[in-house]
Amino acid sequence: MKKMKQTKYIFVTGGVLSSLGKGISSSSIATLLKHSGYDVSIVKIDPYINVDPGTMSPLEHGEVFVTFDGAETDLDIGHYERFLNTNFSKQNNFTTGQIYLSVIENERQGKYLGKTIQIVPHIVDEIKHRIKNAGKNSDFLVVELGGTVGDIEGMPYLEAMRQMKHELGSDCVISIHVTLIPLIRAIGELKTKPTQHSVQELRRIGISPQIVLARCEKPLSKELKKKLALSCDVDDDSVIVAEDAESIYKCPINFLKEGILTPIARRFKIDELKPKMDEWDMLVKKIISPKNSITIGFVGKYLSLKESYKSLTEALTHAGANTDTRVNIKWIDSENLDNNTLYDLEDVDGILIPGGFGERGIEGKIQAIKYARENKIPFLGICLGMQLCIVEFARNILNIKDANSTEFDPETKNPLIYLIEDFIDQQGNEQIRTHQSPMGGTMRLGEYECKIKKDSQLAKAYNNNLTIKERHRHRYEANPKYRSSLEENGMIVNGESSNGLIEAVEIKNHPFFVGVQFHPEFTSRLQSPNPIILEFVKKSLESKEK
Known part of the structure; x- marks a missing residue:
């Protein structure tokens, strides 16, 4: 097992619309890093004000996943455990409700010494504290932010991202933006404009993604990938195509073939990442083409x-x-x-x-x-x-x-x-x-x-x-x-x-x-x-x- 001197943070945001597969994307990236020999943890941030999904209807929220320590969490924690073959805990999922509840309890106990409680710094500081606590003793922490860029409830989390990159440096924090490249079937064309606008919204608040993960129904041409790289201000090899896969467990293999680890390693200034995926690949083949x-x-x-x-x-x-x-x-x-x-x-x-x-x-x-x-x-x-x-x-x-x-x-x-x-x-x-x-x-x-x-x-x-x-x-x-x-x-x-x-x-x-x-x-x-x-x-x- 390799060991980093300092935890590296990978923030995963979503643009254009929800349900693009940020959870699977985050799990896949974390899986590749783990199979490269590193200690990897992962956290999901849910911007809703519920304290947890335990009292929410399955028809409203989907499954409630239960961790070993009894936390009722978002179903993405289930994906994290299934991909990484690891037990996660209540610290790997938190909500806006938990953040505000904690800050209010601290205020009632006098921990802020009578100061006026504000989004910045108090709410944002609590967010940063929880993120860093989840990444303690890990080489990499993948942080998935629920919702879509532009949502009002997600703004404090984006501010926490911006501040962490400022505090820790660009070689410790990177941003991956998962976005949709819609196919207009009437003319058979993939359109990049929604992604350009989504990235512009991120940049407006001081965050420039280093990698764009493009969800699409068919492959992007070299011309479209270059256009995206130029308009989103990322390197040519940092536009990663995420096509619909036959199985979610094939996504790490697809990302590896797309070369997602190259810009990650370069941005973090670490050696080449070489994951050992033979067993994983064999199981995926049995899912897709079983006897x-x-x-x-x-x-x-x-x-x-x-x-x-x-x-x-x-x-x-x-x-x-x-x-x-x-x-x-x-x-x-x-x-x-x-x-x-x-x-x-x-x-x-x-x-x-x-x-x-x-x-x-x-x-x-x-x-x-x-x-x-x-x-x-x-x-x-x-x-x-x-x-x-x-x-x-x-x-x-x-x-x-x-x-x-x-x-x-x-x-x-x-x-x-x-x-x-x-x-x-x-x-x-x-x-x-x-x-x-x-x-x-x-x-x-x-x-x-x-x-x-x-x-x-x-x-x-x-x-x-x-x-x-x-x-x-x-x-x-x-x-x-x-x-x-x-x-x-x-x-x-x-x-x-x-x-x-x-x-x-x-x-x-x-x-x-x-x-x-x-x-x-x-x-x-x-x-x-x-x-x-x-x-x-x-x-x-x-x-x-x-």
Whole structure:
């Protein structure tokens, strides 16, 4: 591992419009630097005033990613972990809400000695402090600024960028601007004017990007690249084309071929960067052109915005790459699933029930679980998916017809699933690490230890490691009162916490039927897929071959 004397900062901004892929671009650049032998960290700045996305609707924000230390963060942190094969923490994502909250708390405690609190210097100083803290002990820190240049809420962050370059010098801070080169289909031309205006807006506030990363649908000609370089005042080799890729994991390879490391090394005055990408390249090829193929029935309720399940769909891609298998997802809306529409599940090789909140679509998910159990189809239930497979088993095997979760029926006489507060009360207020939700209620957030039952399907998946750590995000737990009845009838508790919480279950005499209370997708990476999701894909492949 190489080591820098001083942290180098790479700021990534976006222009023209949002959703250009700044997160993937930042992850790709960081991946190339890490594979060049350096210690790399990365931070996402979200300009919204929410303190975090934990209380935001999945339809509004997409997935909420949970770090090992229990922070509810932007989904780009998930990309960072998946690309860099690294655990990041709450310090790797902060919002305008957190910045203002911190400054106001400091003011109330008298830390500013009675001074008038202003955007400059106080807000900007807090931003710089957090950026530098995230880059501590790293050779490179990639800083992704959410939103688009010109947004009013992003101005303090751009000012912090400008000041850091002034304070640290041009050989420690560089700016990469991700921008759109739109294709006007009627005439078949790529247009550079939006990018020119976007860069002019940056320069107006004192920031000149050193690299322009041009998102486009087809290659830029040499003439257009030269035109961009001249109009944006960057070197000819600093206009990097970022075409649409077959897989997001191909982006680092594409950037490497485009030569993005050459201007980065030159600007930072360091030796040539030579990343070792052989293993990565092999996995990408298996994503794009695999030998095998399976279809997973993904039964969810946020299907209008599949970003809500981003970590889970990426985890299936990781498992596919490591088994040389294309994992096709058949999206099945649980609200439309009942006895008359179960034919939607007839052509799938495995059935997956993801996590979620709320009553909508619950009965459809229970129907899908019953179908998987009775027809011996490989099944994986995650969080809510595990809870519902317990409810289904209780209703149809234990014959407890009113079995339910208190989330959906607070008055149920047979609460197979109940609030964690109820468990704590039953255990005599036993100490369990939880987080208080801003909207009320207690949640288990972040990484917890799970003890696995020997010789179980779960133990096999985790290579007979009987103590694992996985991440949680939920308020409801399986009720241990029913544990003996479940196990006597064939549903085994194969994982539990040190406090006795039921963490995982499986069914006897089934090719693969596992439910887990934790979210295994949060720890899956391209180069190290999560074990239980990998095992699910393997069993689905075996089922298809049989």
